[in-house]
Amino acid sequence: MPSERERRFAGPRRGQLVFALILVGAALLLLALIGEQTTWVKKTKLFAQPRFWPAVAIGGMVLMGGLHLYKLPWRRVSRYDLWEVKRWGQVFEFAGWFMGCVLLVPVIGYLPVTMAFVPLLCWRMGYRSRFMLWAGVAFAVIVVVLFKGFLSVKIPGALIYEYLPGALRSFFILYL
Amino acid sequence: MDLILSAIDILMRWDVALALLAGSVGGVLIGAIPGVGPAVAIAILLPATFSMDPIVGLTVLLGIYGSSMYGGSIPAILINTPGTAVNALTTYDGYPMTARGEPRRALSLAYSASFFGGIFSVICLILFAPVLAKIAPMFGSREIFLAALLGLILVVVAHRGQALVAGALACFGIFLQTIGLEPVKYTQRYTFGQDFLGGGINLIVVVLGLFAISQAFVLLTDEDEKVRLTRLRGGMFQGLRELARHPRVAGVSASFGVLMGMIPGVGEFTAQFMSYTYAQKTSKRPQDFGNGSSEGLIAAETANNAVPAAAMVPLLALGIPGEALTAMMLSVFYVHNVVPGPGLFQNDMDFVVALYLALLVLNVLVLVFLLFATKSLIQVVRIPNRFLGVCILTLSFVGVYSLRNSATDCVMAAAFGILGYVLKRLSLPSVPIILGMVLGGIMEVKLRAGMARVKEPLDFIDRPVAFILFLLIIIVLAVHILRVLKDRKELKEAEWQTNRSSTSFGSLMLRRKNSFLKDHGKKVRARHSKLLRRLTDLF
Numbered sequence: 001m002p003s004e005r006e007r008r009f010a011g012p013r014r015g016q017l018v019f020a021l022i023l024v025g026a027a028l029l030l031l032a033l034i035g036e037q038t039t040w041v042k043k044t045k046l047f048a049q050p051r052f053w054p055a056v057a058i059g060g061m062v063l064m065g066g067l068h069l070y071k072l073p074w075r076r077v078s079r080y081d082l083w084e085v086k087r088w089g090q091v092f093e094f095a096g097w098f099m100g101c102v103l104l105v106p107v108i109g110y111l112p113v114t115m116a117f118v119p120l121l122c123w124r125m126g127y128r129s130r131f132m133l134w135a136g137v138a139f140a141v142i143v144v145v146l147f148k149g150f151l152s153v154k155i156p157g158a159l160i161y162e163y164l165p166g167a168l169r170s171f172f173i174l175y176l
Numbered sequence: 177m178d179l180i181l182s183a184i185d186i187l188m189r190w191d192v193a194l195a196l197l198a199g200s201v202g203g204v205l206i207g208a209i210p211g212v213g214p215a216v217a218i219a220i221l222l223p224a225t226f227s228m229d230p231i232v233g234l235t236v237l238l239g240i241y242g243s244s245m246y247g248g249s250i251p252a253i254l255i256n257t258p259g260t261a262v263n264a265l266t267t268y269d270g271y272p273m274t275a276r277g278e279p280r281r282a283l284s285l286a287y288s289a290s291f292f293g294g295i296f297s298v299i300c301l302i303l304f305a306p307v308l309a310k311i312a313p314m315f316g317s318r319e320i321f322l323a324a325l326l327g328l329i330l331v332v333v334a335h336r337g338q339a340l341v342a343g344a345l346a347c348f349g350i351f352l353q354t355i356g357l358e359p360v361k362y363t364q365r366y367t368f369g370q371d372f373l374g375g376g377i378n379l380i381v382v383v384l385g386l387f388a389i390s391q392a393f394v395l396l397t398d399e400d401e402k403v404r405l406t407r408l409r410g411g412m413f414q415g416l417r418e419l420a421r422h423p424r425v426a427g428v429s430a431s432f433g434v435l436m437g438m439i440p441g442v443g444e445f446t447a448q449f450m451s452y453t454y455a456q457k458t459s460k461r462p463q464d465f466g467n468g469s470s471e472g473l474i475a476a477e478t479a480n481n482a483v484p485a486a487a488m489v490p491l492l493a494l495g496i497p498g499e500a501l502t503a504m505m506l507s508v509f510y511v512h513n514v515v516p517g518p519g520l521f522q523n524d525m526d527f528v529v530a531l532y533l534a535l536l537v538l539n540v541l542v543l544v545f546l547l548f549a550t551k552s553l554i555q556v557v558r559i560p561n562r563f564l565g566v567c568i569l570t571l572s573f574v575g576v577y578s579l580r581n582s583a584t585d586c587v588m589a590a591a592f593g594i595l596g597y598v599l600k601r602l603s604l605p606s607v608p609i610i611l612g613m614v615l616g617g618i619m620e621v622k623l624r625a626g627m628a629r630v631k632e633p634l635d636f637i638d639r640p641v642a643f644i645l646f647l648l649i650i651i652v653l654a655v656h657i658l659r660v661l662k663d664r665k666e667l668k669e670a671e672w673q674t675n676r677s678s679t680s681f682g683s684l685m686l687r688r689k690n691s692f693l694k695d696h697g698k699k700v701r702a703r704h705s706k707l708l709r710r711l712t713d714l715f
Contacts, residue, residue, distance in 0.1 A: 004671045010337035011603035019602055023344060030351070030366070039363040047627045050358040053620050054365055057354060057612075060347030068340040084601065091393040091597050094569065095590040098389070101573050102586040118570055125396065125562040132563065143570055151224045153578035 005073040015084035017077055020069040027061035034058065097121055109158030110148055111176040114140040149175045180302075183529035186231060187537075195232045196534060199239015200541040206240060207247025208556050210257045211395055211564055214244040215387045218504050220568075220575040222380050230512040231527065234505060235534045241501050242294060242484045242535055243542040245444075249286040249477060250550065251557050254279055257401075262444040262483075265452060265476040272468035282473060284415030287546050289426060289474040292419060293481035294539035296430035297437065301485050302532050309525055312493045312518040314641045318630075320517070321622035322637075322645035324496050324615045327440030329649060331499075331611050333656040334446070337663075342608045345599075349612020352377050353620075360624070372584045379613055381576060381585050383504055385592025386599075386606045388572040393597040395565030413547065422474050425455045429475045433482025438489045440498030444480040451479040485535050492516050492528050496618065500607045503614040 006013065038051040046052060097117070104113045118136040127133065147153045157173030164172055186192075206217045217240050225233030248259030253270035266286060273282035315323065328346055335342040355366045356376030367373040419426060429451035436447035455475035456465045465472045490496045495517035497503035509516050514524075521528060546553070576589040599606045630636050637646045691697040 004667060008337070008667060008670075012601075015598070015602055019598060019604070020341075023341075023348075027344075033366075037364075037366045037368070039361070041361050041363070044361070045627065048360065048624050050361050050363045050365060053616065054351060054354045057347045057351035057616065061344050061351065064340045064347065065344040068344060071340065087397070087601065088594070088598050090397055091594055094393055094396050095389075095594060098569055098573065098590050098593075099583075099586060101570075102577060102583050105573075105577065106581075114570060114573075118566055121566045121569070122563060125566060127560075127563065132560075135563070136566065139567060140570065143574065147224060147574045147578070152227060153224050153574060154581060155574070155578055156581055 003073065009073055013074065014080040015088070016081075017069075017072060017074050018081050018085055020065065020072055024062065024065045024069050027058055027065050030058045031062055097124075105158065106156060107159050109161055109172065109176065110155050111141070111144045111172075112158075114144050144176060179526055179529055180533070182526040183533050186526060186530040187533060189232075191229070191232050192235055192534070195228075195235040196239060196538055196541060199236045200243045200538050201545060202236075203240035203243030204247035204542055204545060204553065205556060207244030207259045207263075208250045208553060209247075209559060209564065210251050210259050210557070211391065211561060212568065213248075213260045213391070214240050215500055215504075216391050216568060217244070218501055219380070219383045219387045220571045222383070222504055222507060223575055223578045225508055226511045230508065230514050231530060231534075233508050233512075234531060235538075237505055237508065238484070238488075238531065238535060239538050241505075242481075242538050245477075245480050245484075246287060246290050246542050246546060247553075249290065250283065250554055253282045253286060254554060255557060262448065262480045265448045265480075266473065268452075268466050269469050269472035269476070272466070273470075273473070276468060278468070281414060281418070281470075282468075283550060284413065284547075285418055285470055285473050286415070286477045287543060288415035288419040289429075289477035290481040291539055291543045292426050293430045293433055293478035294485070295536065296427075296478075297434045297482035297485040298532050298536045298539070300434050301489065302529060302536075305521075305525065305529060305532070308489065308493050309521040312521040314639075315494055315518050316639070317622040317626035318636055318639065319641045319645060320494055320496065321619055321626050322642055322649065323440075323490070323494055324618045324622065326645055326649050326652065327490070327496055327498055328608075328611060328615045328619075329652055330440055331608055333652060335605050335608075336659075338604065339656065339660075342605050345605065346608035346612035349609040349614075350616030350619075351612075352382065352609070353379075353613045353616045372582075377588065377613075378579065378585065379503075379507055379610075380579055381589045382592050382613060383500075383610060384572055384575045385589040386596035386609060387500070388568055388575060389589055389593025390596025390600055390606070392565045392568035392572060393593055394600055395561045395568065398561050398565075400560040400562055418470060419474060422471055424458075425451075425471050425474050426478050428454055429478035430482040433479040434486045436479075437483035437486025437498075440490050440496060444483045447479040447483055448476050451475040481539075485532060488531065492531070493518065493521055495520075497611070497614055500610045503610050506614060 009016075034051065034055060038054050040051055041049060101113055101117050115137055118140040119133045122132055122136040127136075148155055161169055161172045202217070203214065206212050206214060218237050221236065221240070225236055228236075244260050245262055248263035249266050249270065250259060252258040252263040252266040253274055256267050256271040258264045258267055270282045270286060273279065332343045332346055333339050351366075353376070355373055357363075357367075357374055358365050364374065429447075432451040432454070433444075433447045436444075436450070452465075452472060452475045455471045456462050459465065459469070459471050461469065461471075487498055487502050490498050491502045491506060493516075495506070495515065497506050506516065514520070572589070572593075573586075576586050579585055596606050626636065637643045692701075
């Protein structure tokens with residue numbers, strides 16, 4: 001049965017201890033590196049020192065993160081914490097999809113990559129109906145036309161666009 | 177009057193009109209889809225607005241901010257799921273009204289209340305602008321440093337029960353903005369010899385990661401929900417009449433919204449909570465609250481829609497954002513070399529009034545759009561969660577990649593996306609990181625400038641505004657410490673299952689000492705020892 005302290009804790013139990021340990025560990029590591037990664041300039045006031053604000057920030061992280069860790073009602077990592085860490089690991093797959101898109105756009109082009117990316121990810125998410133896959137393709141086209149065509153966001157033309165004939169080439173580089 | 181005319185002149189452009197329309201309709205749509213929210217939309221659209229004029233870009237973003245709460249009330253009322261986080265209180269009274277067959281009444285009342293809140297706050301602030309213009313120049317470097325510090329402290333202590341971790345995350349935000357080349361002494365800070373860290377970590381990359389990509393991850397790893405929508409019949413105008421019957425609740429709630437919106441870090445939740453509590457306490461039928469009370473719905477919706485206009489005050493007058501959305505808008509100003517702060521109020525007052533007028537027009541546009549288009553609009557609630565996740569991930573790519581065409585930025589955004597996902601899973605706040613980054617930068621610059629003319633520490637607060645701000649910081653910290661001590665006492669009382677005068681160890685010892693010295697204590701102990709002797713004699 002959970003204790004009163006556990007019941008009053010804001011948020012779920014799973015993963016809290018692991019997160020607090022990582023936070024404090026990272027803060028302590030940064031604090032240990034402060035002498036190496038920042039400079040103390042002579043004949044300069046404390047508040048104007050380049051080291052002052054990193055010291056305040058990391059000091060605050062160590063102090064408040066440490067107190068947060070100390071005040072946690074749990075002292076041992078349970079199996080629920082480990083399941084939660086595994087759950088965090090699941091999102092690396094989607095981060096990989098995102099990075100795949102980033103690496104392919106300069107080579108294959110924004111429109112072709114987006115038109116492939118959205119329906120493929122829809123397929124991966126378990127949507128098998130034609131409607132959803134075509135909805136994905138339509139969404140991809142709308143996004144590209146809206147952002148690159150109308151709003152002219154800065155996404156460079158792809159390498160393969162270079163092989164297109166004259167007018168089509170410049171149209172693709174500029175708008176798709 | 178001249179000021180208003182010149183402000184209208186700024187707005188009389190086709191691109192501003194288009195921005196108003198896109199912002200209002202887009203904001204309502206985004207608000208109506210649970211799981212998206214204005215923060216995600218603004219984060220994605222930020223880089224796209226950099227190529228626009230400041231007034232056009234800000235109008236789109238303000239439009240999304242101001243109208244998303246209108247849209248957020250639709251799923252809150254119809255399917256008991258708030259479209260945006262601030263519509264959570266709307267579900268208390270909105271959904272019970274739908275359950276008893278009055279969805280149309282609930283929706284029209286929510287729209288009318290939101291409209292009143294929005295218009296009330298804009299009018300208040302237009303009238304208040306000349307006063308602000310007089311106060312704003314009193315803010316020098318020291319005052320802005322203290323105001324930023326106060327804002328950061330308020331954001332941290334607003335997370336009740338999580339203040340320590342919120343403080344640690346705010347410090348993490350401050351640390352993030354220190355990374356890179358230090359601009360005065362030109363020394364490297366935490367770059368680890370890497371060139372890509374030399375220029376620092378871009379705020380937009382962090383914002384997109386923490387808000388947009390993390391939300392995509394949440395949706396992609398979640399299940400799709402089955403939604404059953406109630407059919408709407410008839411017109412939507414009855415809410416305006418019903419709102420007119422509760423002018424007191426609407427007026428007070430809107431005032432709470434304006435006041436709370438102006439204080440950094442407080443925002444919609446406190447405004448809603450205060451106005452809802454006020455409406456319940458002063459109602460003739462308090463038992464109806466939470467069961468479909470029209471007054472409760474008015475209080476919640478009026479208060480949250482009065483906040484956006486008010487939240488622009490600290491941003492425009494002092495250059496200090498009070499929450500994540502205005503922090504994102506600050507970057508639009510910086511990109512166009514417009515520095516919000518006292519100077520903006522002195523030199524470009526017409527620009528400020530134009531922004532408020534844009535909000536005024538926006539509220540009218542949104543109301544008209546919703547009164548006629550709600551029946552079609554509610555279908556967006558049916559979009560499956562995971563498909564939404566795919567869409568947000570696709571849009572996040574545009575946001576991050578279009579910034580500098582840098583794969584490193586995308587790696588960092590993905591990393592912050594994972595961090596944001598972890599924070600969301602643990603119900604921990606990510607807003608302190610953003611505000612730490614923005615306010616940390618402001619504090620560093622202003623403290624350095626402010627301390628240059630200070631000989632003794634007390635000189636820092638020798639000006640009236642600085643002294644008042646310092647006093648406010650002390651009061652906020654004192655109130656927070658008292659609240660922590662009270663929570664601790666309540667926890668101990670609950671753990672010991674007793675209600676003692678004090679739960680501290682020192683007081684316990686004092687009570688024990690008094691018990692030893694008093695006659696009654698001596699008698700009790702004598703009786704106990706007698707009983708113990710009898711017991712031991714038995715063996």
